[in-house]
Amino acid sequence: MSEEIPPTPETPPPAPDTPPTIQRGKIGINVSVQILLGLVLFAIINYLSIRHFRQWDKTYNREFTLSEDTLSFLKQLDKKLSITIISRKDSQEHKDMAQLADSFHREGRSKLKIDIVDPNKDLEAFQKLAMEADRSHIQLDLGIFVRPTTSTNESADRPAGEAGKATQYIPQASLFRYTADINQRPVLAGFAGEAALTSALMAVARGDQPIVYLVAHKSKLRTTKDGNANGTIISMVSRQNMKVLPLSLDQEPRIPEDANAVFFVGMIDDFDERELSMVRDYWHGKRHALFFMLNGQAGLNTPLVEKFLAENGVVPQQDRVLRTYGTASGTEKLFEVKSTFLDASPITMPQKGTVTTIPGLTRSLKLTPEAEKPRTENIDIRALLSPTTGYWGEMKYLDVSPQADEGDNLPPLYIAASMERGASKDAQISVDSSRMVVIANSSLLDPDYLLPQNYDFASSCFNWLLQRENYIGINPTPKTMFSVKVSDEQQGRIFMLSTVVLPLTVFLLGIAVWGARRG
């Protein structure tokens, strides 16, 4: 029962309730403005996001991360350069080529103009490029073409020789490294695009191309259908934008002035006294480089080569590095040398601790930094490669069952070393030093036995010799091939669990829940 309160005559009666009027027009405008503001905000945020973005490379081989050296070069680059990637978009290689373009574009946006041309789809653009390259005596095909960003007229006006210095072409085939699978089919093992492109950009930006002379007439190398170690060297050196020229010591009065380096690979003929003198004179110059890969062939005698090396602190021994192992039929010799990269030199620093296999016959090297010449001429000697445990330098390596005994060279052994004449901690003085690398094996770069880590080692040696330490850290991106090896039984178990058991359990759980709810 509610008690009614009688209205008092003093208070006026309350005004009747009127429903509030909904101002639909105003609300509509309000909503429209809010949505419009939301759209504008969305556009601004996304515009800023395109302009200022960040990528985190968590790929297995850090495929999208450029090395510190490349980044540093791009930062210091003061010219605008043009990179044209000529690649077939439907090819297997295109993905890596496009990724390379993407990585360089990301890091050098304001300094690099990057285009991709597919000769199958844009023949006109390709022909235009080919004509431009032709002026630099470059026969253009698939690969990367680097040049300064100049107009076509400017490029046409430039003399042919000058144009050659200003353009670089890297063939696509030289960017990819392959190994063979168990069926001897080629399998992609690595992509060396970054090193090659950085090198080409440097060459175009600075306009120089180091010249390497290869002394081949004194060598005897195992040659297969894929070529020999010299072929590997020519391909590697060209890939790093160095020019390779042949050199016959017996036809020249001296080593050419323009030689940035001279390579001796697998020599079987010794120097004569005149040649020894030529090599000595060259070694005593400034910023010169020598590269020796000693032939391990049994019974070989090159006393003047060894004399030259020994007087500079690296003495090749007459032994062969080996170890033995027991089999059912007796003791066997193993000449393949498992070796570790040492951390004493910038050459091997990126690979320190990595174990590699050196095929063929290998001699050991004795390092004598205390000898007279290394001391007086300030030759810095560093060991690069050392055999793992179990190996020794056997003098009677032709015996059936050799044993490490007196007269043999016992660990620690070295099979590669570097020498730097006029080395100094002061970088400004050190730039005039001459450098030499000796590897006591000539099968290391044999195409049939070429291992990725040996390739990288040789590549680092070349770059160090030419005082291009910046390149040493730029290793090819390895390609990881993923596979799953499970037995048929295990595969069947996985199929049952993932496609039948687990989904059925969830389905039955659903029925149970539904039943319980209905119940």
Place this chain on the structure above:
Amino acid sequence: MRTLFILLGKELRSFFFSPVAYVVLALFMVISGFSFSQAITLMGEKPTETSIVQWTFYPRWFFFYFFFLFPLITMRLFAEEQKTGTLESLLTAPVRAVHVLLAKFFSAFIFYVILWIPNLVYLGILHWVSDGRVLIPLGSLGGAFLIILLIGLFHIAVGCLASALTRNQIVAAIICFTLILLHFLLGMFLLLMAKDVPVEYMGIVNYFATTQHISYFTIGLIDSRAIVYYVSFTVLLLTITHQVLEYRRWKA
């Protein structure tokens, strides 16, 4: 905030008390389990550049089933409540429309995340069965999960909007599917049209292409652009959905 959690709990309960959720989950598990088994078979035949994570999270038939997920998850969110008339009661109750929206959105998103967990279980099973001999790249796994979640956020927001626009669940599902497909096709169209654009403009083209986002993230390349794109699009769509709900509130 407390209201939001109470509503979220209610929404999650309604999801898991319905047999539809279990049927969707079981069906999805069958498809992803089959994809996983196929990946193992393919990778057992010969080594590939594609890891088990890419095969599992982004198989060739991925889009055939991926687009159907979102209409199924989101079609009932608002449409059902509108049909039964409970949405008006909910909106006139002392809760904010934004709480209702976020509760429904996150409940659908949590269910979507649960859908993907079996894939992790499968990888765990493979790791266990093979004694850890199968290489599972963690960067790739993280990237794959991240892009799946980001695309999920965006597509669920599309589904929420579609469901708020109509009281018919089937119509909501069709709208959701169409919008998702249109977005996907726009990206594909731009990619096709942009075959010959210079590299500097490829970033803009790739910005809208879902296939590019997935292929980059599943190899482990995380890109802030895709993150901003999906999150900002989600916020925009939720804002529009909020306005639709507010319209219903003052209309009621």
